[in-house]
Amino acid sequence: xxxxxxxxxxxxxVYAGRTGLFEVCDASPYLSRAAKYHGxxxxxxxxxxxxxxxxxxxxxxxxxxxxxxxxxxxEAELTRMDAMQEEFTVYAVEVCRSCGWNHLDASYVxxxxxxxxxxxxxxxxxxxxx
Numbered sequence: 567x568x569x570x571x572x573x574x575x576x577x578x579x580v581y582a583g584r585t586g587l588f589e590v591c592d593a594s595p596y597l598s599r600a601a602k603y604h605g606x607x608x609x610x611x612x613x614x615x616x617x618x619x620x621x622x623x624x625x626x627x628x629x630x631x632x633x634x635x636x637x638x639x640x641e642a643e644l645t646r647m648d649a650m651q652e653e654f655t656v657y658a659v660e661v662c663r664s665c666g667w668n669h670l671d672a673s674y675v676x677x678x679x680x681x682x683x684x685x686x687x688x689x690x691x692x693x694x695x696x
Contacts, residue, residue: 627654
């Protein structure tokens with residue numbers, strides 16, 4: 567699922583002065599650290615401060631993941647998990663390490679469908695359902 571329309575609406579409110587920067591530039595210290603160590607730099611400039619490029623952080627969630635559920639993962643780790651795990655949901659969050667802007671960018675499902683005897687297909691992504 568793509569959250570770009572929601573992002574545009576939030577930014578329109580910020581630019582119009584209906585929403586304060588303190589409401590949208592509120593990245594937690596955990597998210598900032600995850601962006602530093604597990605994030606993937608993008609070519610997109612921060613829409614708020616325009617000082618730094620945004621970093622994309624991927625979080626994984628799934629009942630069968632155990633303690634791994636809720637952790638930030640790199641693209642390489644996602645590729646490995648896609649081939650070895652049952653279905654799990656990935657939430658991609660964009661974050662500015664300079665001003666703290668953060669917004670959910672997309673969510674999708676990776677991993678093998680939980681059918682006995684079926685092998686995982688690499689590169690398969692589908693939208694996560696809420």
